[in-house]
Amino acid sequence: MTVYNLYIYNRAGTLIYYQEWSRKKPMTMSLEEESRLLYGMLFSLKSFSNRISPLDVQEGVQCYTTNKYKMTLFETPTSLKFVCNTDVNAPGVNEMLQKLYTQVYVEYVIRNPECKPAEPITSELFKAKLDETVRMSPAFSSKAA
């Protein structure tokens, strides 16, 4: 049960933070290309699922699962997106992402006058706190699946 990696996108769709904990397969393209590909896919998926929805009001896409991994998306009302790849059985990823938002992002990025909200996050404190929060969450354990 483990968390593979995490992407954070701002409202313009630019990747402002990326971290990985374990990635067995090496990256087939540069981080920038991969992030744009991921964002484009999520945007299309969201738009598609909203249009095809048989019901009225809804939260939107939350996650998709393949036989090897699960990708969870958490989006705030300000269009900030947290995307996380975990193994298939990881519990509570959505809660973990919400916690990351309220306890780590808001505290260490929003309250930091040096960090401009739409730009890539370079704060070491944020990195440390994010790492700590992810490691403490139930979705993460030291045994890789």
Place this chain on the structure above:
Amino acid sequence: MNRSVDPKKVNSELFTLTYGALVVQLLNDLESVEDVNKHLDRMGYNIGVRLVEDFIARSSADKCYDLRETADKLQAAFRMYLGISPSIANWAPAGDEFSLMIDTNPLTEFVELPDTCSNMRYSAILPGMVRGACEMVHLEVSFSVK
């Protein structure tokens, strides 16, 4: 005298005095009242942009589906951050305009404007904040203080 001090709370008088000092300093630096108004509005905008994320995080707010929900959330935010409870009134017939009535503005306690500054919108930081906050949640607003 035993007073339990909550490190997150600040004395409201300190807040009022700080804001007053800020406006006075801006007046000294910029000299023109219009410039001060614009500056306050811009500062409010920057604050609002960040404050809205904090508000969403604290109140776990969801997307608002119409303006009435937005009005309620604004009311909750004023209560959370300034400790005042504005009332909502004067809904326009089209439902796209409303007024927030504030009884006692914590920013203007102890303040008297001299005649030279009659054009100044002292609380201009508040409309800026609301505008910044709403823009981050994709809602374009115009907000004015009367």
